[in-house]
Each structure stands twice: as C-alpha cells, then as structure tokens.
Amino acid sequence: MQKxxxxxxxxxxxxxxxxxxxTLFxxxxxxxxxxxxxxxxxxxxxxxxxxxxxEIGGGNRVEWLDQSNNHWRCTRDIDKSxxxxxxxxxxxxxxxxxxxxxxxxxxxxxxxxxxxxxxxxLFLRNYNPVYSNPDDGNSAQYIHFFLKPQDLSSVITIxxxxxxxxxxxxxxRGLAREDRSPQFNNITxxxxxxxxxxxxxxxxVVIKRIAxxxxxxxxxxxxxxxxxxxxxxxxxxxxxxxxYHHRQASMARHKxxxxxxxxxxxxxxxxxxxxxxxxxxxxxxxNRHGLSLALAPVLKSGKGYAVVVLDxxxxxxxxxRRGHLEGDQILVQVAQLTQxxxxxxxxxxxxxxxxxVIVLPGAGTEEAYKLAERIRYSVxxxxxxxxxxxxxxxxxxxxxxxPGADNTFEPVFNRADQALYKAKELGxxxxxxxxxxxx
Ligand SMILES: Nc1nc2c(ncn2[C@@H]2O[C@H](COP(=O)(O)OP(=O)(O)OP(=O)(O)O)[C@@H](O)[C@H]2O)c(=O)[nH]1
Numbered sequence: 001m002q003k004x005x006x007x008x009x010x011x012x013x014x015x016x017x018x019x020x021x022x023t024l025f026x027x028x029x030x031x032x033x034x035x036x037x038x039x040x041x042x043x044x045x046x047x048x049x050x051x052x053x054x055e056i057g058g059g060n061r062v063e064w065l066d067q068s069n070n071h072w073r074c075t076r077d078i079d080k081s082x083x084x085x086x087x088x089x090x091x092x093x094x095x096x097x098x099x100x101x102x103x104x105x106x107x108x109x110x111x112x113x114x115x116x117x118x119x120x121x122l123f124l125r126n127y128n129p130v131y132s133n134p135d136d137g138n139s140a141q142y143i144h145f146f147l148k149p150q151d152l153s154s155v156i157t158i159x160x161x162x163x164x165x166x167x168x169x170x171x172x173r174g175l176a177r178e179d180r181s182p183q184f185n186n187i188t189x190x191x192x193x194x195x196x197x198x199x200x201x202x203x204x205v206v207i208k209r210i211a212x213x214x215x216x217x218x219x220x221x222x223x224x225x226x227x228x229x230x231x232x233x234x235x236x237x238x239x240x241x242x243x244y245h246h247r248q249a250s251m252a253r254h255k256x257x258x259x260x261x262x263x264x265x266x267x268x269x270x271x272x273x274x275x276x277x278x279x280x281x282x283x284x285x286x287n288r289h290g291l292s293l294a295l296a297p298v299l300k301s302g303k304g305y306a307v308v309v310l311d312x313x314x315x316x317x318x319x320x321r322r323g324h325l326e327g328d329q330i331l332v333q334v335a336q337l338t339q340x341x342x343x344x345x346x347x348x349x350x351x352x353x354x355x356x357v358i359v360l361p362g363a364g365t366e367e368a369y370k371l372a373e374r375i376r377y378s379v380x381x382x383x384x385x386x387x388x389x390x391x392x393x394x395x396x397x398x399x400x401x402x403p404g405a406d407n408t409f410e411p412v413f414n415r416a417d418q419a420l421y422k423a424k425e426l427g428x429x430x431x432x433x434x435x436x437x438x439x
Pocket of ligand 1: 353
C-alpha cells in the first residue's frame with residue numbers, strides 16, 4: 001500500500017512537471033518557429049502590367065525598363081496634369097478568384113524606389129460576390145496603405161491592420177456593416193501607385209520581392225492546444241487517482257476476505273476442538289466432560305430429572321468372539337439406536353466402555369422406564385452385521401432426582417448404577433428402577 005502511495009506521488013509530480021514543460025514549450029514555440037511565408041513575386045507566371053493616365057489626357061507615362069526584373073519608370077510631363085501612374089500584379093487569371101491573405105499577418109515589400117513622390121499608395125483588391133461584379137474590375141474592395149517618403153527603405157513590412165478601405169470606393173455603395181471594413185479572404189490583385197501629383201521628371205521603381213508573412217499557427221489554435229494539454233493533464237491526474245483508489249479498495253477487499261477466511265478457519269477449528277473435548281470419538285455422543293456441561297443448566301433449573309444407565313450385556317464375550325473392531329461397531333450401533341429413541345432435549349452420553357447414560361430433564365421414573373424399555377427392545381430386535389445368531393441385549397437402571405432436591409448428579413447416577421447392577425443380577429436384558437422390585 002505504501003509503495004503504491006509513493007508511486008502515486010511520483011506519478012503525480014512527474015505528470016505535473018510534464019504538463020509544465022509542455023506548456024512552456026507551447027508558449028515558446030511561436031516565438032522560436034520561423035514565420036510562414038508565401039512568395040507572390042518574383043513569379044515567372046505573374047501577370048504584371050503597368051498603367052498611366054495617358055488615355056484620360058494626363059501627363060504621366062509609364063514604361064518597362066527591364067520587365068524581367070520588374071524595373072519600371074513613370075515620367076511626368078509638366079505641361080499636363082498628373083492623375084495616376086503605377087504597377088499591378090494580378091494574382092490569378094480569373095478576376096473573381098484570388099488568394100486568401102487572412103491566414104497571414106503582414107505583407108513584405110522589397111522595393112527600390114527612386115522617386116520624389118510624396119505619397120506612394122500600396123493597394124490590394126478583394127473580390128467578394130456580395131459587393132463585387134465580375135464585369136466591373138472596380139467593384140472589388142480597394143484597400144490601401146499610404147507610403148510617405150520617410151517610410152521608404154529597401155524592405156517595407158506592413159501589417160494588414162494598417163490597410164484601410166478607400167473612402168472613394170466605399171461612398172455610395174450602401175454596403176452592410178461587415179463589408180465596410182477591409183477584407184483579405186480573396187485578394188485578386190495588388191498594386192503600387194506612385195501618386196496623383198508626381199513631380200516632373202523620372203520616377204524609377206524596381207520591385208524585387210513581395211511576400212506574405214504570418215505565424216504557422218494562429219493564437220486561437222495555440223490557446224486551444226494549451227487548453228487541450230491541461231485538459232489531458234487533468235484527465236491523466238484524475239485517472240491516476242482513480243487507479244490508486246481502485247487498487248486501494250481492491251487491496252482492502254482482499255485483506256478483508258483473507259481475514260474473513262482466517263476467522264472462519266479459526267471458528268471451525270475452535271468448534272472442532274470443542275467437539276473433541278466434549279464428544280466421544282467412537283460414538284459421537286457426549287463424553288463425561290460434555291455430559292457435565294450439558295447437565296449444568298438442568299441442575300441449575302432445579303426441575304428434577306430422570307437418569308437411565310445402560311450397559312451392554314456380556315460385551316466381553318462379544319468382543320472375544322467377534323473381535324474388538326466389530327465390538328466397536330456394535331457400540332456405535334447401540335449408541336445410534338439409543339439416540340433414535342430419546343427426545344430432543346434428552347442428554348445421551350457414553351459413560352465409558354460399554355456403558356451409556358441418558359438424562360431426561362423434567363421427566364419422572366415412568367417416562368424414563370418407557371424410554372429404557374423402548375431402547376432395550378430396539379437393541380434386542382436389532383440385526384448386527386446381518387447375523388441372525390448375534391443377539392445383543394442391554395440392561396438398564398433408572399433413578400430419579402426430585403425437583404428442588406438432588407442438585408448434584410453423582411448420587412442420582414449412583415442410584416441408577418445400583419439399579420443397573422440389580423438388573424444384571426436378575427439375569428440381564430431388563431430394566432430396574434431404583435427402589436422398586438423388577439416389573
Ligand atoms: N470393542 C470395545 N470393547 C470395549 C470398549 N470399552 C470397553 N470394552 C470392553 O468391554 C468389556 C466389558 O466387560 P465387562 O466389564 O467384564 O462386562 P461384560 O462382559 O459386558 O459383562 P456384563 O456387564 O456383566 O454383562 C471388556 O472386555 C472391555 O475390554 C471399547 O471401546 N470397544
């Protein structure tokens with residue numbers, strides 16, 4: 001039991017330690033893991049195109065300087081007004097099907113800007129059938145971020161939280177609340193616009209790389225994993241406790257049943273010893289000690305009782321003729337025949353040798369005489385070893401203890417024994433009552 005308790009404590013501590021380590025590991029993992037990345041550019045199949053405001057009479061003209069390296073230029077004609085000039089990257093051939101950016105957190109541009117533009121717009125287009133129309137490129141959400149000259153560096157990383165939905169796109173559309181904020185689940189196009197008011201001269205841009213970045217696993221998933229770990233931990237601890245208590249209970253049950261078994265064995269043994277000390281081994285009747293114990297309450301009651309002393313006639317001769325073993329069997333059979341005739345509360349004992357004593361509590365001599373005669377006839381008529389020639393008879397002496405008198409057994413027994421002696425003298429196979437002539 002102690003070993004199990006120690007094991008339980010060790011297991012419990014081990015489990016807690018494991019849980020703690022696992023929690024620390026899960027907490028540290030997002031910080032250690034490299035970010036997930038999706039490279040949008042360079043991509044050989046990328047659908048890139050430039051646009052300017054020439055068609056609407058503007059003063060901006062765009063051209064590729066080195067298309068394979070995404071190197072392009074906007075030139076502003078001072079004599080005309082400036083509206084827009086820029087670069088687009090279509091993410092698929094199908095204008096309605098883009099890429100889900102929402103699994104990422106930010107977008108990373110590696111761009112060389114050689115421009116004096118005071119405001120560069122980085123924008124994304126999100127197509128959603130709720131508000132978009134496949135025939136109208138402008139119906140996809142226009143989400144933008146304004147780059148100021150001070151933001152320009154070789155690597156620019158922008159969190160998607162920093163993007164805004166353009167007011168001009170939103171106005172007049174009457175969209176539902178959930179559609180009035182930027183959506184990133186189906187981005188079909190991204191672009192760079194050098195601005196609406198470019199300064200005269202050349203503005204060169206080289207786009208080296210554009211990629212999405214984000215954690216491998218979302219914060220919600222981490223929390224869920226932590227919760228799961230603790231849940232599994234709690235179930236583990238509970239299971240250990242249950243197993244421990246179950247084992248304790250089964251050990252207690254085993255101990256109880258062993259004790260119970262032992263108790264039963266001791267009880268049986270005690271009964272056996274009691275029987276041995278009170279019973280005659282051959283006949284199974286009370287011996288003298290058993291008789292004195294059984295007699296005690298009768299004497300104490302003071303009610304009076306009758307005593308019959310029985311002795312097998314010429315038993316020595318039977319023994320001599322048939323052998324001691326058969327003599328024993330005759331003794332057992334006579335005991336049984338006697339036992340068959342008595343009442344439930346009569347006490348039958350083997351006094352010794354071939355002599356038996358019967359005590360009849362509350363009985364008078366008449367009753368005792370009838371019993372003695374029944375026994376005598378029963379023995380005389382009994383068949384021993386199926387031998388018709390073997391006749392066994394018994395002689396009996398009877399005495400009576402008056403109620404309130406004779407509270408010791410010995411004198412009453414002696415009187416019955418005297419009567420038995422008389423019966424023997426009278427020729428045996430008869431019953432004599434103390435103080436009476438033979439009937
Ligand atoms: N087989 C057997 N014989 C026993 C036992 N106890 C005593 N005896 C024998 O019983 C016989 C008793 O003989 P006796 O006292 O002379 O009396 P008896 O031969 O019965 O003669 P009466 O009593 O005068 O009729 C003896 O031979 C004992 O050895 C016993 O347990 N088994």
